[in-house]
Amino acid sequence: MPLPLSVLEKLEIAHRLVAEVLGQTPQLYDYRLDHALLVLELSIKRAHRSPQMRLRLPPDHREETFLF
Secondary structure, three states, X not given: OOOOOOHHHHHHHHHHHXXXXXXXXXXXXXXXXXXXXXXXXXXXXXXXHOHHHHOOOOOOOHHHHOOO
16 A cells, blocks of 8 residues: 655645646636645745655554554
8 A cells, every 4th residue: 555645645636637727728827726736835844844745644543543
């Protein structure tokens, strides 16, 4: 089972998606997507400085502890 994504990885995926959409539809630059791209970029920079946001989370095995 793959490990869940870290906060940093999720931010990078979101940034790539927004950048891809803006690249395909330049008419959306007048909307808030360009602001979202900037906020994501700043969040990624902050996440790079935080070890907690860079690390992958350990798998959650709570479901395995239930006895049926």
